[in-house]
């Protein structure tokens with residue numbers, strides 16, 4: 001065969017092959033049922049709408065991006081976020097459905113950068129059996145029994161350590177103080193580190209650098225916050241590993257009995273986790289347990305001065321508890337005292353509803369799912385936005401108002417605006433429904449393992465704060481979503497010592 005014949009033959013067979021591929025794709029498209037995706041747009045190639053979605057906004061709102069998308073497309077819409085096609089849900093029913101079907105229809109799926117920094121054994125990124133095992137360890141460490149017997153006392157000690165250091169008429173960052181409290185508490189409970197020790201302070205410093213990387217763009221380039229955070233991560237892990245080695249040696253010397261009743265001791269004695277797994281567990285519990293509750297406490301400090309009626313009712317509740325204790329000759333708070341902090345629980349709930357420490361969760365669809373006539377394709381990212389439900393005016397009356405009374409069965413007194421101080425009507429309706437819609441700690445099999453500890457920390461901190469101090473914002477500041485909630489100026493406050501105990 002001549003060269004020209006050969007060229008002609010191979011050209012025509014390539015054209016035929018291409019034609020067959022086109023026919024095959026066309027046929028497949030025709031036979032595959034058309035998906036009814038939610039409305040929305042996919043934005044730019046690769047980036048999609050990520051930049052608009054992540055643009056900072058006030059934490060007591062849902063932000064311009066969400067507002068506009070919900071107005072245009074409804075509470076369920078499609079988009080392209082974090083480099084992937086995504087379904088965003090501001091729909092209470094779908095959010096609950098997603099969380100309840102964890103492991104069946106949906107699965108936890110945080111961006112790879114989170115795994116890079118928190119570690120591949122971090123609970124936030126684990127799924128399946130390994131997640132179940134790590135979760136069991138965390139729940140044991142944060143159990144109801146431990147809260148009563150160990151943690152209440154520790155929480156009170158650490159609260160007093162921070163509050164007693166506040167000088168009359170001084171001005172400081174309330175956010176930093178809240179972080180000092182939650183970090184010290186976690187470091188003690190996880191590794192028996194004492195507050196103020198050189199090593200605890202060093203670890204805290206490293207942790208600040210580490211946190212800056214967790215919230216930054218995941219660019220592993222020289223000079224970036226992410227690169228610095230990766231370096232801090234390895235310093236922190238080396239530190240924890242040193243503590244582990246010390247502890248193992250001590251266990252061998254003292255024939256298995258250990259003085260320290262902390263998480264590190266517990267996992268070393270009772271689990272089969274590898275060193276790498278223990279390190280990631282300790283690091284991620286420090287992260288989960290310290291960042292979130294410190295923001296929640298800072299939010300309560302921010303909301304309360306705007307609502308004098310709530311402050312007054314809190315002081316009544318806590319003075320009464322303190323008076324009864326004094327009469328009984330008791331000093332430390334007991335579990336019964338905590339149970340008597342009923343209005344405080346309303347303040348805690350309202351702070352979490354309006355401030356939304358965790359705004360949305362990362363999931364992906366494990367199968368093709370149909371919900372309310374919409375298709376959620378297998379493999380797509382799914383973002384249940386819990387904050388959008390908490391701030392939905394069709395579900396919460398005047399959602400921008402700080403109104404702790406909405407959590408009472410029979411709401412009393414007025415409500416206070418978080419933004420302009422004007423008062424409005426009481427909303428105590430829909431209490432049952434409201435409880436179903438309120439998911440500050442997520443839900444389903446991944447419900448926050450530390451939710452009860454977080455509420456305890458907030459209540460005990462509020463107890464001593466309102467009984468001993470008056471405070472006001474020293475500079476205008478407000479919580480922003482970056483997407484982690486943060487106060488740009490650190491929430492500067494001026495405090496006055498004032499004993500409200502008669």
Ligand code: HEM
Nearest residue numbers: 135288289292293296357358361441442446448449450454
């Ligand atoms: C106000 C404070 C807190 C808030 C708002 C909060 C919120 C959340 C949310 C929404 C999740 C679910 C994440 C998901 O499903 O993807 C979660 C998980 C978790 N939280 Fe919290 N949290 C708080 C405090 C704490 C504390 C004090 C601890 C204690 C160490 C803690 C430990 C955890 C752990 C271990 C998980 C993972 C649970 C799992 O995957 O099974 N959290 N938290």
